[in-house]
Amino acid sequence: MKEYNTIKHDRAFNSQDCSSIEYELNGSKCYGIIINFFKINSDFFCLVRKLERINSDYFLNSLTDLLKKYFFKFFNFVSLSEHFELVKFENSINRIILINNDDNFIISSVIKTDEKD
Helix, strand or coil, X not given: CEEECCCCCCCEEXXXXXXXXXXXXXXXXXXXXXXXXEEECCEEEEEEEEEEECCCHHHHCCCCHHHHHHHHHHXXXXXXXXXXXXXXXXXXXXXXXXXXXXXXXXXXXXXXXXXXX
């Protein structure tokens, strides 16, 4: 898929991960990987395979106290679940970046901000 770094750039790049999203469901932030897209009547949906938060103590033990303090402001530990959800496009909040960590993932949201470079 061709994407642009920002709307101010004219060179496209090949995205490696454009199907992982943060979305809201029943007032909670959730994470998932888009499997497919649907249009039902006049509404647009995506079928999402959920990413579930997991315990990260084994990883956090290797961090300094200062890093631990800020780590969860930017990152979450998740694993791929067997659960699927149908999510309305308008409930999508941000894209996320997936970083492999053994059989699990570390994720971080790509916040929609104006790039200053």
